[in-house]
Amino acid sequence: MYSEDELLPINLLQHWRFCQRQCGLLALDNIWQDNVLTTSGMLFHEVVHRPDEERDDGLHIVRGMRIASFRYGITGICDVVEIDDDSGNRNILPIEYKVGAPKRDRSDDVQLCAQALCLEEMMDCTIRHGAFFYGKTRRRLLIELDDALRAETLETIAAVRAMLQSGQLPPARYEPKCLSCSLLDLCQPKAQNTKRLERYMHELYNPPSEGK
Template sequence: MEDDVRLIPISALQHLLFCPRQCALIHLEQQWAENRYTAEGRILHERADHLGHERRRGIHTAMALPLVSEALGLTGVADVVEFDESQQTAVIRPIEYKRGRPKTHRADEVQLCAQALCLEEMLNVGIEQGALYYGKTRRRKVVVFDDELRELTQGVIADTRDLFDVNCTPPATYEPKRCDRCSLIDICQPQVMGKQRSASRWLANQLQSLDE
């Protein structure tokens, strides 16, 4: 990787899939605000976010493990990485902690797969699967890093890189189910900004019709 290429935070991949504008506000404009959902997520992460190690029943657990991929231009921190040494060949599993429940989209899976790609490069190993731990269910969801998920993750990395290179925040589009849960809604103002964009488009269309 060239020295002038900016490393992309792995968390930006999840933010991009949730909302490209949110991703840009957080990572390009350095905007942040907390609501109940982000506070619950922060509390859930508190145990895993302290750098440390544990060893129980043949499983070596590393917490808050720094990650980097020079090839992909990624950086981040894994909540938990398990090194299962109980088998003949050690099995490595990244574990990501999330509040709430498993989602219908694959944003969390992409974030976890990106962690696995970093670990594969750092440790020169292959990683077949990891897990997402959800606070509401208090259960792990196994995630298999198959070709489909790896290709999706590579595509999201490329899209996020494009957003960073353009360095421009996308316009707002109000979607109640998504926007009303976002901690940045007061900063983003999707209802107001969306109306302004619609008015600007209407005016541009009117001026174009006069020229025709």
């Protein structure tokens, strides 16, 4: 079991799956800046992150629910949790709001699965599915929280924790998705991968001796 001080923010898992260096810049160097995409996402979440509850025909809806798992050492906030007790079989559905469209990678899925792990521990239940509501499509997308996704989520938790313990910033690697990253100018992934930069840094810190 982890202590409260050892809990990892769940959002770091999403950052790690999207880009390990982005996660490191945020978690190790406390570096972050917003762009149009991140700002729109923040505004999109403002409403659902306000703590609130309502009941509708046996459906208990909780918004902005704080969650934690001391078994896995993670914590965060669920945008929306739907609890259906009306059928006699308690069904719990975590719902994550995203401003854009479904991603090609599994970063969002891992984030949602981590939320489910917390809810399972807190409510002593098993959660088979989670859902996304994407602002761009205005539709809910249901996903299965299967064994493969759970294993991937636990691997991500372990990887982020190992990075924090080592204190080593992951190397930069330029990919097309870098163009949408708010840390592009600070990260400089293209420069990080060039021999020219390495030569410049070597000459800067190892100037030639006089007379040579």
